[in-house]
Amino acid sequence: MKNENKGDYKEKPVRQRGKLVRILILIIYLVFVVFLFYILSIIGINPFITILLLFCMSSIVLGSIFRKTKTKTIYSELYPDKKRNKNQRPPRKLELNIETDSEELVQKKLRNVDLNFRYRKSLINKCENCGMMITGYKKKCPTCGKDFELKEVIKKCKTCGMTIPKSIKKCPICGTRTL
Numbered sequence: 469m470k471n472e473n474k475g476d477y478k479e480k481p482v483r484q485r486g487k488l489v490r491i492l493i494l495i496i497y498l499v500f501v502v503f504l505f506y507i508l509s510i511i512g513i514n515p516f517i518t519i520l521l522l523f524c525m526s527s528i529v530l531g532s533i534f535r536k537t538k539t540k541t542i543y544s545e546l547y548p549d550k551k552r553n554k555n556q557r558p559p560r561k562l563e564l565n566i567e568t569d570s571e572e573l574v575q576k577k578l579r580n581v582d583l584n585f586r587y588r589k590s591l592i593n594k595c596e597n598c599g600m601m602i603t604g605y606k607k608k609c610p611t612c613g614k615d616f617e618l619k620e621v622i623k624k625c626k627t628c629g630m631t632i633p634k635s636i637k638k639c640p641i642c643g644t645r646t647l
Contacts, residue, residue, distance in 0.1 A: 493533055501526060582640050 501522055508518045593602050595609040608615055622631050625639040625646060638645055 490533055494530075497526070497529060497533075582638060582643065584640075 505518055505522060508521075509515060593604055593606075594600070595602055595612060595614060597614045598609060598612040600609060600611045602609055623634050623646065624631055625642065625644065627644045628639060628642040630639060630641050632639060632646070636646070
């Protein structure tokens with residue numbers, strides 16, 4: 469308890485010193501403003517302009533003097549000090565409990581699907597008549613004029629009815645072999 473009380477007593481004089489320093493700076497600043505107003509009025513500057521000038525200058529200076537010290541700057545919010553925040557962070561859990569029962573249940577419900585299949589319609593075709601390479605969206609060979617039918621490129625699975633490319637030997641959905 470003695471250590472806690474000593475800490476409390478040390479904090480109060482520091483706060484009072486800070487208030488006294490601010491009051492002294494304010495008094496010195498007010499004396500400076502009055503002196504500056506007197507000099508500007510002797511020079512012959514309009515008093516209204518002088519008051520506006522001193523008001524703007526005093527708002528800047530007084531704002532910086534009476535600024536709250538606990539507010540964080542933008543830099544300190546973006547890049548916090550690790551030493552100060554170390555005590556505030558909750559302790560991390562080193563070990564995580566992994567439930568194997570739920571994983572086994574999920575694996576039993578799923579079935580394996582083979583995803584090694586190509587496009588439904590091949591992107592490049594070869595004309596069987598002349599051997600020219602033709603893009604997949606063409607319906608006719610530009611050289612010999614032979615028509616390409618969709619049946620040559622795509623076939624249907626006998627069990628599930630899925631349309632698959634002719635080059636695939638096994639249906640990716642049901643897994644049956646196709647001829």
